[in-house]
Amino acid sequence: MKADLRYDPVIGLEVHVELNTTSKMFCACRADVFGAPPNTYVCPVCLGMPGTLPVINAQAVRFTVMTGLALHCQIQTHSVFARKNYFYPDLPKGYQISQYELPLCTDGWLEVETSAGVRRVGIVRVHLEEDTGKLIHVGEHSLVDLNRAGVPLMEIVTRPDMHSAEEAYALVTHLRQIVRYLGVSSGDMEKGAMRCEVNLSLRPQGSQELGTKVEIKNLNSFRSVRNAIAYEIERQTRLLEAGTQITQVTMGWDETAEVTRPQRSKEEAHDYRYFPEPDLPPLALESAWVERVRQELPELPYAKRARFVAEYGLSEYDATVLVEDRAVADYFEDVVRCAQPSVHAKLVANWVSGEFFRMMRETGTPIHEVRIRPDDLARLIALVANNTLNQTAAKQVFGVMWQTGRAPEVIVQELDLGQISDREQLAALVTRVLAENAEAVASFRAGKATALRFLIGQVMKATRGRANPQLVEMLLREQLGEEQ
Amino acid sequence: MPKLSRQEVEYVARLARLGLSDDEIELLRDQLSAILEYASVINQLDTDDVEPMTNVLPLRNVMRGDQTAPGLTLAEALLQNAPDVQDDQFRVRAILE
Numbered sequence: 001m002k003a004d005l006r007y008d009p010v011i012g013l014e015v016h017v018e019l020n021t022t023s024k025m026f027c028a029c030r031a032d033v034f035g036a037p038p039n040t041y042v043c044p045v046c047l048g049m050p051g052t053l054p055v056i057n058a059q060a061v062r063f064t065v066m067t068g069l070a071l072h073c074q075i076q077t078h079s080v081f082a083r084k085n086y087f088y089p090d091l092p093k094g095y096q097i098s099q100y101e102l103p104l105c106t107d108g109w110l111e112v113e114t115s116a117g118v119r120r121v122g123i124v125r126v127h128l129e130e131d132t133g134k135l136i137h138v139g140e141h142s143l144v145d146l147n148r149a150g151v152p153l154m155e156i157v158t159r160p161d162m163h164s165a166e167e168a169y170a171l172v173t174h175l176r177q178i179v180r181y182l183g184v185s186s187g188d189m190e191k192g193a194m195r196c197e198v199n200l201s202l203r204p205q206g207s208q209e210l211g212t213k214v215e216i217k218n219l220n221s222f223r224s225v226r227n228a229i230a231y232e233i234e235r236q237t238r239l240l241e242a243g244t245q246i247t248q249v250t251m252g253w254d255e256t257a258e259v260t261r262p263q264r265s266k267e268e269a270h271d272y273r274y275f276p277e278p279d280l281p282p283l284a285l286e287s288a289w290v291e292r293v294r295q296e297l298p299e300l301p302y303a304k305r306a307r308f309v310a311e312y313g314l315s316e317y318d319a320t321v322l323v324e325d326r327a328v329a330d331y332f333e334d335v336v337r338c339a340q341p342s343v344h345a346k347l348v349a350n351w352v353s354g355e356f357f358r359m360m361r362e363t364g365t366p367i368h369e370v371r372i373r374p375d376d377l378a379r380l381i382a383l384v385a386n387n388t389l390n391q392t393a394a395k396q397v398f399g400v401m402w403q404t405g406r407a408p409e410v411i412v413q414e415l416d417l418g419q420i421s422d423r424e425q426l427a428a429l430v431t432r433v434l435a436e437n438a439e440a441v442a443s444f445r446a447g448k449a450t451a452l453r454f455l456i457g458q459v460m461k462a463t464r465g466r467a468n469p470q471l472v473e474m475l476l477r478e479q480l481g482e483e484q
Numbered sequence: 485m486p487k488l489s490r491q492e493v494e495y496v497a498r499l500a501r502l503g504l505s506d507d508e509i510e511l512l513r514d515q516l517s518a519i520l521e522y523a524s525v526i527n528q529l530d531t532d533d534v535e536p537m538t539n540v541l542p543l544r545n546v547m548r549g550d551q552t553a554p555g556l557t558l559a560e561a562l563l564q565n566a567p568d569v570q571d572d573q574f575r576v577r578a579i580l581e
């Protein structure tokens with residue numbers, strides 16, 4: 001497109017992540033509010049009743065520091081909560097406790113991978129705040145549910161370092177992967193556990209000056225993030241090419257119509273009058289504690305992938321697929337650890353990303369509900385590797401294991417599926433099949449190679465697929481040769 | 485220190501969601517200006533080398549463990565206090581997004 005050559009999009013993101021602590025940010029109400037009946041997870045603190053005092057949830061601080069460390073941030077030894085003042089019915093106190101001048105984490109970065117290669121995106125800050133309640137609009141009225149008010153919310157602000165919808169998409173998906181690896185959030189955008197706002201401007205290519213910034217909100221899925229940015233780049237490009245000025249505005253993404261529309265802003269003035277929260281003493285995190293948290297960080301996706309390639313000889317692609325989900329990666333490693341030395345990790349990778357993933361997808365089973373134990377899967381793969389089972393029979397056994405969680409050897413015996421590799425038994429069978437299929441034998445002799453496939457098929461059929469196909473082929477060739 | 489302008493008082497009133505009469509605006513112009521005048525004495529101090537203080541207490545790292553405790557029942561949370569209720573939720577005038 002000609003347009004893309006003339007304007008360079010500059011994109012920054014603000015990502016809100018709901019932390020999956022047990023209790024809320026400043027009170028002991030339950031924090032797993034999704035789907036709970038309205039206004040049942042509330043107390044005087046999160047309802048903002050007079051005379052109450054907030055107390056910081058230590059786990060939320062730890063989760064935020066973990067995230068900051070994973071994003072290569074500086075962890076601030078002096079950190080302060082602040083009041084952000086505005087009126088809105090989903091905010092019972094009339095202010096949100098957030099962080100302003102002294103956030104927990106600053107100046108980090110995160111690498112993202114796109115078709116254009118690997119790029120580093122700067123992280124301005126990661127801070128901690130409380131979520132607001134939820135509003136439902138019904139006709140003349142709005143209904144307020146305050147269950148979500150006070151749930152710990154982590155805000156991650158990137159530098160305007162991204163230049164395409166693809167890059168922004170890669171960043172949010174990688175961020176989700178990281179918060180899931182850390183176990184600090186479900187990262188579920190559809191359930192609102194992760195929310196994203198985009199700041200976007202266009203500037204003439206080669207120019208260093210930033211264009212007018214447009215904010216995009218109401219992005220409820222990863223797809224929306226990508227589509228809304230692509231749409232907004234196109235819209236602004238059209239305007240600029242027509243010589244129209246871009247106005248600074250907040251746009252909302254309409255997911256059904258797939259367009260952005262100007263939004264009315266919450267507080268016309270955006271004058272939040274931040275000031276230090278007098279009810280909360282500052283945080284002074286000890287560097288020894290921060291170091292301990294750093295030591296306890298789990299291995300993160302890119303590091304795990306690199307290790308899988310180096311340690312198990314997997315391809316970059318196989319490793320990427322396996323580390324997508326930390327629990328799946330752990331499962332894969334458990335199988336490898338249980339497997340006999342003769343079972344190559346590559347075989348395990350094929351099983352996990354093949355049959356295993358297919359069954360997970362088809363039955364909608366999350367990894368923690370899979371009934372097959374890693375050591376059972378390791379032994380099933382060994383049964384194939386040592387020719388006790390052929391591939392077709394192994395898949396059948398796998399299916400039963402998936403349903404019942406039983407050991408592969410038991411199933412093999414019950415279904416009478418063990419591969420026949422007994423030379424004499426098969427040789428007798430081959431002789432019989434040759435005698436019964438004179439026509440095929442003749443056409444093989446006449447040079448028709450496909451006739452051999454047919455004859456192998458006949459032997460397999462006679463054994464209900466249990467014959468060792470390599471051995472059958474060898475015996476067939478032997479006997480056909482002998483007769484010549 | 486110059487006296488607050490009418491516009492400044494109206495702006496602050498709007499942020500605080502206060503509807504003020506003309507007389508009240510004038511009254512508050514005087515009163516708020518006097519308060520600011522009084523507080524401005526502190527501006528005379530040279531604080532260039534002083535770390536901003538965010539809290540007067542010597543406390544740090546006051547935190548609680550991540551444990552839950554029962555909160556309020558729906559009746560306590562809602563019905564006793566809310567002026568208007570529908571479907572177990574607080575009801576307010578429509579808010580347009």
Ligand SMILES: [Zn+2]
Nearest residue numbers: 027029043046
């Ligand atoms: Zn509460």
